[in-house]
Amino acid sequence: MAVVLPGAAKPKILIVGAGFGGMATAVHLKRDIGAEVTLVSHRNFHLFTPLLYQTATGVIDMDHLAQTVRPQARAHGFRFLEGDVTSVDLDKKTVQTSFGELAYDYLVLAVGSVNNDFGVKGVAENALSLKGINDGKLMHDRIVGAMEMAAVEKDEATRRALLSFVVIGAGPTGVELAGSLRDFVKVMAKDYPEITEKPKVSIVEALPNLLPGLSAYAVRKTTEALKERGIDVRTSSKVVEVSKEGVLLLGGELIPSANVFWTAGVKPAKVVESLNVEKERGRVKVDGFLRVGGHPEAFALGDITYLIDAKSGRRLAETAAVAVQQGKWLADALPDLMASRSVAPFAYRDRGFMLSIGRHSGVADLHWLKTSGFFGWMIWRVVHISLISTSRNRLGVAFDWTLAYFNTRNVAHTEV
Ligand SMILES: Cc1cc2nc3c(=O)[nH]c(=O)nc-3n(C[C@H](O)[C@H](O)[C@H](O)COP(=O)(O)OP(=O)(O)OC[C@H]3O[C@@H](n4cnc5c(N)ncnc54)[C@H](O)[C@@H]3O)c2cc1C
Structure with a gap:
């Protein structure tokens, strides 16, 4: 002291x-x-980023991820200034x-x-990223807006691009976004009788594997789960440009898409x-x-x-x-x-990690326990809800998850 x-x-x-x-x-x-x-x-709130992608996919109300700081300041005796x-x-x-x-x-x-767009051409202009609280809302509007436009679009190629959703970067955020996005468009498609084609979700990664740096178990189970859900998984695919037409890969292939989401780095x-x-x-x-x-x-x-x-x-x-x-x-x-007293240096304790890949599908590698599927998904949910620090936010997310479980997601196109 x-x-x-x-x-x-x-x-x-x-x-x-x-x-x-x-x-x-x-x-x-x-x-x-x-x-x-x-x-x-x-800003006067702390953003719970691990669930941000679920605001993009109509599961969580974005306000439920903003944990206000001032009550914490009062409770813990520090001063807050915005x-x-x-x-x-x-x-x-x-x-x-x-x-x-x-x-x-x-x-x-x-x-x-x-x-971080790593200088890739067209990312800033033509792709959306997921970092701040409004990013989830922007992505949500893009996804729902694309479905509305596809419902009235006569030109087949344009309609296909509107129904193509591409996530670039297969780290944990990209993988979770792709899985939840696939569930979202699948649920929404039921309300769009005009759309006869299946919306397509792709995930593109420059390295040979998804989830670079994570365990072989996680890579294998996640790849299997994404493919089982019909997601187009592209590894060893380096993106050289994002344009209005879609995503251009090294080698010349273009993935047509009007909806490109960049989660490749910070x-x-x-x-x-x-x-x-x-x-x-x-x-x-x-x-x-x-x-x-x-x-x-x-x-x-x-x-x-x-x-x-x-x-x-x-x-x-x-x-x-x-x-x-x-x-x-x-x-x-x-x-x-x-007080110039000696202390032991910081030592990181790696407790493993977990991912949600969509409804009833998760992967958890906690070193002492490796599991996937429904059980992995349940562990992920329990852990994430317990990490939310305020009761208001925790209850809000629990409520949103309950609604989404019964396929009631936010599908309003509120973009102004
Ligand atoms: C979509 C998404 C999902 C993620 N999912 C996970 C996950 O599941 N698990 C996991 O472990 N990690 C996850 N992460 C990573 C995790 O969010 C970050 O590693 C973590 O937030 C880093 O904490 P930090 O304190 O360094 O910065 P942050 O939590 O980003 O906090 C930085 C704070 O500084 C404020 N700030 C920035 N610049 C200024 C300035 N100039 N002046 C005043 N204030 C400023 C910001 O507003 C913010 O409040 C995710 C990240 C994203 C974007």
């Missing part, structure tokens, strides 16, 4: 970003550490925000990532560019104590960091699991680091 002398100002801890990492730090920091804790973030951090000056220990300058004694930077949020520190592929290099090089009072965590896992020897991936564990570790370690 830091010692604050009577009359002395309390040290200021500034956390930037109310995502998985920033919230875990703010919520787990003990109230009695004798510091003034402030969290600044772009605003954008535009730059960080590590030498002066200040950040510039949309509402003015803030000074800190300790900084925790957890601003997450943004979509890069650190823009403010990271303002940091004059050592980086690797744009990510901030941190040491085992999550400190930013040369600045023992500045920490970074989550998607923006580059850290090799001591156990596996591999770079820690951009996942909520990593960000949360880092946030909790930092909340525990910070009082000791502030």
